[in-house]
Amino acid sequence: MPQLPDANTLFAALIEQMAPHVNDDTALVGIYTGGAWLAERLHEALGIRHPLGTIDVSFYRDDYGAKGLHPQLRRSDIPFDMEGRSVILVDDVLFTGRTTRAALNELFDYGRPARVDLAVLVDRGERQLPIYPRFCGHTLAAPLNEKQNLQLEKADNGNLTLRLIDA
Amino acid sequence: MHNPQLNAHGELQHLLSLDGLPRDILTAILDTAEPFTEVAEREIKKLPILRGKSIFNLFFENSTRTRTTFEIAAKRLSADVINLNVATSSTNKGETLLDTVDNLCAMQADMFVVRHASSGAPYLIAEHLHTTKRHDIHVINAGDGRHAHPTQGLLDMYTIRHYKQDFTKLVIAIVGDVLHSRVARSQIAALTTLGVPEVRVIGPKTLMPTDLDKLGVRVFHDMREGLRDVDVVMMLRLQNERMNGPLLPSGQEFFKVWGLTPEKLAVARPDAIVMHPGPMNRGVEIDSAVADGSQAVILPQVTFGIAVRMAVMSMLGSN
CATH class of the missing domain: 3.40.50.1370 (Aspartate/ornithine carbamoyltransferase)
Known part of the structure; x- marks a missing residue:
């Protein structure tokens, strides 16, 4: 079992990277579920003016036909005008890039943002699409077992931790 | 037994009826x-x-x-x-x-x-x-x-859940021409499966199927008795085109006894919602004052x- 970094330390690093690039025009969109928790914390810590957006990209995934819908679908919620906005898409872990691709497609169905950046807590590498995060808390040095999911977990007290789970 | 609605993995293969759907x-x-x-x-x-x-x-x-x-x-x-x-x-x-x-x-x-x-x-x-x-x-x-008419039954269940949340605490009345109604059959099946403790059907004897008691519903032949303290009123359309023979005198006569008016609705719970699968026959099964009133959720049903x-x-x- 590889040693996983502490989520709170990575969170602090992420805030430090993002803070200089955030302004009144910035909006955050978290991807369910881990990315939404992370985005909620970032939204507060960075004092983002626009209300927080959250999306469930299940309907936009390219493996929809093979895997079907998972039972716990969430309602996407974009409570600001997407047109001309500067959006930072937030996810807990970046892996193949397919979730990000799905999220980009979904975002553009709400309007035409001026720009979209990507912020992730951890980049576990092994991309299958040309996607790169602008803000990243940590990049794993060695690849993980591809059958394992690296994901964020939220405790009852709101504390976030990274966990490796067998898929 | 082979359930034609489910595939080998127990997933939905076809949607044919709400009866028998887990x-x-x-x-x-x-x-x-x-x-x-x-x-x-x-x-x-x-x-x-x-x-x-x-x-x-x-x-x-x-x-x-x-x-x-x-x-x-x-x-x-x-x-x-x-x-x-x-x-x-x-x-x-x-x-x-x-x-x-x-x-x-x-x-x-x-x-x-x-x-x-x-x-x-x-x-x-x-x-x-x-x-x-x-x-x-x-x-x-x-x-x-x-x-x-399973998707109608499902949208009715969605509407009820949207306004009333918990199925297991509700008294629900289905009113009108149950005999000719595929909507009523789908509604009764779904309400029962979802655990509604009391489903009532209200209507004239001539428009009631004979096997109703087997479905576990309470039958009423009086609007004021049947609507008392219900949480949800589900109106049915009077199926003119399905009517064979003289089951009914006329639309006006029907309205007098079975039409949903504000007076009849008043015996239901004050927060009761009124549903209708459409198309409505105003002045036959439902009064305009109810159809356009604050308790009607007929247009949200469509959405x-x-x-x-x-x-x-x-x-x-x-x-």
């Missing part, structure tokens, strides 16, 4: 419909789920609202929709139902939405697809004869109907 599947459809209600608020009201799929609307019986909402639902999922005007097509030239189906299968259909005046027609198609091993093609019953049909199609498309 509670977890009913709930899964309602849960899946929830996020779809938001799509209508987007600039681009479309999801890519059924991109490249061909859905055939096979309406052997007239319908505007149901066909339109199925078409909107399919288009919001990016499917290609083909409406067959069956009344003026090859059926009139003598082609059988299953020959029509085989021909559409040869055109690479992925899903059939079927309405038919004969009870069981969608079952016949589903069984035919099963025997011909076309397990990749799905059938949705959009109303068959007096038998079932929810799109999300529910999207849910059914997306689940079938992925199974």
